[in-house]
Amino acid sequence: MAQRIDTKDLNIYYGDFLAVQDVTMTVDPKSVTAFIGPSGCGKSTFLRTLNRMHEVIPGARVEGSVELEGVDLYGDDVDPVAVRRNVGMVFQRPNPFPTMSIKDNVLAGVKLNNRRISRSDADDLVERSLRGANLWNEVKDRLEKPGSGLSGGQQQRLCIARAIAVRPQVLLMDEPCSALDPISTLAIEDLIGELKQEYTIVIVTHNMQQAARVSDRTAFFNIAGTGKPGRLIEMDDTATMFSSPSQQATEDYVSGRFG
Amino acid sequence: MTTTVSPPPAEAPGRRRTRRRTTDRGFNRVFRWIAVGAGVLILAVLAAVALFLLQQAWPALTAGEDELASAVPRFPDDTSLLEYVGPLVFGTLLAAALALAIATPLAMGIALFISHYAPRRLSQLLGYLVDLLAAVPSVIYGLWGIYVLGPAVQPVWAWLNEYVGWFPLFAGPVSPTSRVLATVSVVLAVMILPIITAVAREVFLQTPKLHEEAALALGATRWEVVRTAVLPFGRSGVISAAMLGLGRALGETMAVLMILSPGFLYSFRILDSSQHQTIAAYIAADFPEASGLAVNTLIATGLVLFVITLAVNMAARAIVARRKEFSGAN
Numbered sequence: 001m002a003q004r005i006d007t008k009d010l011n012i013y014y015g016d017f018l019a020v021q022d023v024t025m026t027v028d029p030k031s032v033t034a035f036i037g038p039s040g041c042g043k044s045t046f047l048r049t050l051n052r053m054h055e056v057i058p059g060a061r062v063e064g065s066v067e068l069e070g071v072d073l074y075g076d077d078v079d080p081v082a083v084r085r086n087v088g089m090v091f092q093r094p095n096p097f098p099t100m101s102i103k104d105n106v107l108a109g110v111k112l113n114n115r116r117i118s119r120s121d122a123d124d125l126v127e128r129s130l131r132g133a134n135l136w137n138e139v140k141d142r143l144e145k146p147g148s149g150l151s152g153g154q155q156q157r158l159c160i161a162r163a164i165a166v167r168p169q170v171l172l173m174d175e176p177c178s179a180l181d182p183i184s185t186l187a188i189e190d191l192i193g194e195l196k197q198e199y200t201i202v203i204v205t206h207n208m209q210q211a212a213r214v215s216d217r218t219a220f221f222n223i224a225g226t227g228k229p230g231r232l233i234e235m236d237d238t239a240t241m242f243s244s245p246s247q248q249a250t251e252d253y254v255s256g257r258f259g
Numbered sequence: 260m261t262t263t264v265s266p267p268p269a270e271a272p273g274r275r276r277t278r279r280r281t282t283d284r285g286f287n288r289v290f291r292w293i294a295v296g297a298g299v300l301i302l303a304v305l306a307a308v309a310l311f312l313l314q315q316a317w318p319a320l321t322a323g324e325d326e327l328a329s330a331v332p333r334f335p336d337d338t339s340l341l342e343y344v345g346p347l348v349f350g351t352l353l354a355a356a357l358a359l360a361i362a363t364p365l366a367m368g369i370a371l372f373i374s375h376y377a378p379r380r381l382s383q384l385l386g387y388l389v390d391l392l393a394a395v396p397s398v399i400y401g402l403w404g405i406y407v408l409g410p411a412v413q414p415v416w417a418w419l420n421e422y423v424g425w426f427p428l429f430a431g432p433v434s435p436t437s438r439v440l441a442t443v444s445v446v447l448a449v450m451i452l453p454i455i456t457a458v459a460r461e462v463f464l465q466t467p468k469l470h471e472e473a474a475l476a477l478g479a480t481r482w483e484v485v486r487t488a489v490l491p492f493g494r495s496g497v498i499s500a501a502m503l504g505l506g507r508a509l510g511e512t513m514a515v516l517m518i519l520s521p522g523f524l525y526s527f528r529i530l531d532s533s534q535h536q537t538i539a540a541y542i543a544a545d546f547p548e549a550s551g552l553a554v555n556t557l558i559a560t561g562l563v564l565f566v567i568t569l570a571v572n573m574a575a576r577a578i579v580a581r582r583k584e585f586s587g588a589n
Binding site (some may be wrong): 008023051053056058081082083084086088089090093095097098099108109112159163164166168 | 379467469470471472474476477478479480483487490491492494531568
């Protein structure tokens, strides 16, 4: 249920603009990998190349390779739609479908492509996914109510339930707690700790404490200046990154000297 | 005498000063009055129109059947005003409904193509062209309907009648001139296409990126993104757009008047001539020769059209409001 990701010499462009340069990294299965770095350093851009979501922006393209368990995601015969079914994503702001009920939101991914699912299977899946997202007890009595009626933290957990309902290999999280209050943040962080039993998790965060709390490995991205491409400066075990990083820039960043 | 010139209570000037301190002054105040004035003006115009229609229609509404029959040409003996207007209402609704049935899916297709499928350049050009359709005067559409569309679709109508003739709408006989309600509906559909497309396009373009990306990240194809994120978001907007189009189709006069060979029947045979007439075209056709009570009768039919249009708009509002909880507004 969890697969590893390898990127090699990955360059990411928006049109002619090189946004992220030369990233080579390995993300281990069944672990949490955190991307940290100042704003605009390309961590979110890089994250979005891992499920080909960056292609949604006109002119965006990549050079180099991204391999999921040895299979190049950018191969000629690979359908981006299939990639995204394998590599789920949770966004910065909770985005449940406003016209759907809580239940339909969870089933949204499963029902794509007109795949049929029996009523009892659907109920099981809804319960399993919501339990997996630690949301079941809060919403089990109002599954037919709209998802947009939940609190921000509940909505975000609903989005996580929706993402894991399609049983992806990898779960990408783009600053999943930045729009949430501390209590909801804690709930999500606990959830991340549980989810890594089954999934490969990559999380972008601006909150260094959060990276230190939830992740096993941490990657630090930085840019030399405005208009310059973002680069991967260093990647190591989270404990090492926050205690004795090998690069001066990493040390300056994690100790709060800039960024 | 002294009491009248005694100073006002002490709090009054104080209150005035507090007022001054609020932000409601200068252009802000002017703007507020302009806004209120514009809002009131709409109500006043609507009320004036309704009042005029009621007042002018009143003699016809209260006149006896014999009186109407002698004053109004084409008024059959022994019928009430309601029975007289009935076929016109029927023709109006049938023409507008058919036009809407043709135009709405087409407009949604065009709007989706412009907003989500076409390359940016092409979509701009297309949007511009569709807007241009709205600028064509209806009398031109009338001419086009008679000289170009009519002859062109006549074989289609004949084909429909031959192979799908069991369906009541396509029952024969088929008019050789094509000056029938089916042709009128197609022309009306073309006329209301721009407004529906323009509104639908704007609504579709406003779909939150967040929701589209949510669908994409679940592995949705482009059509599935449209189905799960774009259409539900745009639903109420599309209904409003369709109702705007329906309003125009109900009231369209010139094109109908020019193309349609009129009749006064409750008939579903839209391929046959001398079956239908719409209220607006009927008024325009008979008004020049009408006098006295006949004018009042025409205005009464106008009143009916006014009521229908109001009802259509209110129905649209009700549909839009029905699923408010799920609209994403909360």
